Amino acid sequence: MGNEMKDLEKVKEIGIRVQHLVPDSLPKSGLKRMQYYVSFDDSPNIFHLGLSKGEPVRFEVIQSMVRNGVLVELTSSFLLPFDMDVWLSSEGEIVIASAVAPFSDNNRRVVARPRQFDRIYVEVEEQMARTPRPQIDRFTKVPQK
C-alpha cells in the first residue's frame, strides 16, 4: 500500500499534511526553504520527503528520527496548499508561502513559532562551530614493529 506514485491530479484533490520538519540553522535575514515530510489524508501512516517521488517512509521510522533529533515534530499538523512551500524566517518562525515568490505572497502565514528546543538547536550549532569538533577514533592501532 502506498508504494505507487501519487499522480498530480490526485494530489491536488486530497489534502497534504505536514507535521515533521528537518531542523535547520536560522537564516540571517529573509526566508530559508525547509525540508519536510508530508503525508496524504488517504494514507496518514505513509510519509514522503517533500513531494518527492522517492521511497515512502513508515511512521515508525519518522518517530525514531524525531527521537534522534533528526526531525522536529510540530504539536499539530497543518494543511499545505499544493502551490505553497514551507519556509523558515530569521526569527525561527515557520511560514507557509508561495513556493515561487514567498515575499510577494499575500497568503503568507506563520504556522508555527519557535519553541525552546529550536533555540537550543541553534545554540548547539553555534557552539560546535566555535570550537573544533572532536575527532573520535573508534579504533586504535596495534603497534607494528
Next chain:
Amino acid sequence: MKDLPYGDIFYELLGKIHAALAYCHLRYSKNETLSEDDQGINEIFESFSKISPYRISGLNSHIVKGLTLGDAKRQEQNLYPRLSKLVIYTYLQAQSSKRDKKYKAEIIPSPLNILYHALTVPNEPQSAAYAYVLCRSMLFFFLQLHPKLSGSNSINATYSEFQEEDILRSMNSLGNYSRQFARWPDKRQGHEKDAARLNYLLGHILALKGFFYLWFSANDQLINFCNVNESNLQSDLYARYRNELKESEKYHFRLSGGFHDMPDSSEVLNWIFGIPIPIRGADLLFSGGLKRSSNSGLVVSMHGQPGTGKTSVALALASVLSPFNTQTIYITLEESPEDLRTRLNTLTPSYLKRLSIYENNYNAISRKANDKYSLSWFHPYEFRGVKSLNDLERVLQLVSNKIEGAVSNKSPEEKGENLLPAICPLLLVVDNINGLLSNRDIGANSYYDIEQFVKGCRDIGAIVLLISAEGIPERYNLDYLVDVALCLKQEGIESKYEKPVRILQLTKSRHQLSRQGSHVFHISNDKGLRISPQVPSQLDKREKLRIQLPSKKMVVNALNFHSRDGESIYYNFLNVAENSQILIHGYGSSGKAGFGLKLLMTPIFESRHFPKSMSGKSIKKYPIGNRRVNKVMILSFLYPDEYYQGLYDRIVAQFDKMFDGYDRAKAIMVVKSFYPGYLTPEDFVNKIVRMLEEARLEGEPFTGILIDGLHNVFLQFRYLQDFHMIWPLLYNMLSRYSLTVVSTSTNFTLNQGVSAGDAVGNAKGGVLPEDLLLMQQGQRPFLHGLVKAADYFFLLDEESSETGDKRYMISVRSSIRQAPPTDRLRWDRSELVIIAEEKGGESQ
C-alpha cells in the same frame, strides 16, 4: 588513528624481557647467583634503543631508571636498572615456589607480567591500568580474539568474538586443575580451535596478573620460548603467545606460589571486559574494571552537596582516561569552558604529565606550537538555554549526531591496518542537571520522561556521567535508572575542630561485581584524585594472596650476637625465624625502637651458617657472601625521620665491623612518620600497603616493617583508636607479604594506685574509674598485637642497681619452634648491643 598506550615500545621491551629471562635461567640453572649488579643482564636492557627519546626528554622515567648511567657510575651510586631488578626478583620468586629440587619441570613468570610491572609507575600503582590495556589488547591481537561488539562497530573478520559465557566455561575447566598445582590447559581440553585459544587468552591474562606461571616440561623448551629473534620480533612473539609452536614445544600454565586460589570469576570478567580506571583505589572499587552494558553505553550518576567535589571527580576522570584515546565532551550548564580548562590542568596528576602517553602540549614529544593551552581531547561546551530534561536530551542527541559525522567509520579492512576497537572512545559529562529535575512540575509522565532520558543517554554508546545535587525528590531519583550510582559526601565540616573528610559512596553497579560502600577520597594537591577504599575491602583484595609462614630456613641472629668489651661473639640464644611477627613490650624508654630496628637490620643467614658449635666464638670480618637486601619500613607514631637515622647509622657501623663485604647500600631504611590528628584507618592502611607494593614494583620489596609505638595511637590518633579492628586487619594483611613484622608497645601507669583501683568505682590513689576505662581502651592495640602478632614476644624490663644505674633486661615470653629461654639478656640502649653476661659465652 592512535597507538595503544606505550604501543611504541611494546615489541622491543617484550623481546628484551624474553632475553633477560633466558639469561637469568641459564645462570640460575648453573647454580650461579643472580644480582642486580650483574653486567650481563644490564647489557641486555642497555641496548634498548626505542627509549632513547625518553632519556633526553625526561619522560617515562620509570622505564629509563638506572639505564642512563654508565656501568662505573652505577656502582658508585648504587642505582641499578629497575628493569633488571624486576626481572631478577620476579624470576627468583617463581623459582622459590618449586617445592624441592626434585621438581623436574621448569617454571618462569610470564614475560607479560614483568612488562606489566615495568610499565607501571612504582609510586603510582593505578598507572598499571595503561600497561594492562596494552597487554590485554596485544593478547587480543596475538590470539585473534575479541569480546563481542555491538551495533555498528565491527572488527576485522579474522577475529573470533567471544562472550562472558565462553570465559566462564574456560574458568570452570581451570578451577579443577589449579587446586592440584597441575598444569593447564591439558591436551584433552579445547578440541575446538576457538576454545583452545580462549583458554590461552585466559591463562595469559591470569599470568599477567601474577596468578599463573608458565610451565615447561624441559629446559630446552623454556630456552626456545625465551629466545626471540631481534630482527623478526613481531612474528616470533606472535607465534609464542598464540602457542603456535611444535607439539613438543608447547607450554602450559601453573598456579603461582604467591596465591593460594584463583580470583573470583566475576573479577576475571571485569578484567577481560571492563575498562580499568587509572585512579588510585578505583581498581579496588570496581574489582578490576568498569563494565559497560551490552550496547557499549554506560550511564553513571553522581550526586552530592555543593563543594563535595563532583566537578573535580569528573574532570579528573577525563584526564586519566585520555591516554586511552578517550575524547571527553563536557557539557556544562553553569560554568564557563575556560574555567573548566584551568581546573582540568590543576586536577591532572603530576606524574601523568611526565609520561609519554599523556598528550599534553607542554609534553616535549607531542608539542604543538600554535594551540598552546587547549588539550586536543577535552571539549567543553556551555549551554545555558537548557530549561528541561527534554531540552537536554535533544542537546545530547544533537551533539552526538554532530560527532558521528567526525567518527572515522571505515571498517578495519578498508584501512588495511591492524586495528582494534578503542577501549572507551567517548566520555560525556553533563554538569549538572539539578535544576532540570527539581523545578519540574510533578506530573504523571515525569518519571517516564526521566526514564526515556536515561535510555537516550545509554544509546549514545559512551560513558555518560550525569552530575546532580542531592535533594532531588525521591520519585525522580536517578539512581534507580542509571547503571552506576555514586554519591559524594563531606563529613566533619560542621565542627571546627575536625578535619573534613571526603567520602565517596558507591551504591550501585548494575553490570558487574564491585565493592559498594563508603570510601574515603582526596582531590587536593598534585597527586590528583585518589580513593582510599574502606579497610575490609582492602583486605578482601588480598584474600587470595598466600599467607607467608615464618621461614624454617632463614634466621635472624640478632639475639645471638653479643658484645663483650667491644668485641662481637656468637652465643646461641634464640633463632628468630624470618617472616615472623614479633612484639616488643616494655616500660618507659628502654630502647625498644633500637632493639626492633636492630632485629630487622641484622643480615639474614640460613640457619646452617651458624651451627651450635660456633657458640662462644668471636665474629670479626665474618664472610657475608652474596646476602639479600634488608629493606625496612618504619611506621612511626612518635619520632621523626632523624631519630631513626641516628639509630640506623650506629647499627650499620656495628655490622660493618662484624662482617666482611658488608654493603651499606643493601641496608635500606624508609621512615613513614604519622603526625597526631585525624588520620583515618583507610588512609593508614592504604599508605602502608601502597609503600609495600611500590617497593615490589621497584624490584626491591621490603623485608621488614617496624611499627614503633602502638601505644601512641592512644588518644592522639582519634580515628585509629576508635576503629581498633584496624590492627588485626593490618597484621593479617602484612602476613601476606614476606615480611618480618616488629611492633613495639609501652604500658601506661598513672601512679601506683592504678593497678589497685577497684572496679566498682571507688577511686584509689587519685585515679578515677573513667581514667581506668580510658587506659583499658589504650591497651587495645597492644592486646591485638599480643593475640595476632606475637610469634615472638619480648619483654624489656627496667632494673635499678644499687648504685642507681638503670639496666634493661630482655626476657623472652614466647617463641615458636623453640622453648623460650629462661635466661635474660642485658640490652645496652646507648650502644645498641646485647651485653654478654659473665656466666654466658664459652661455658655454654
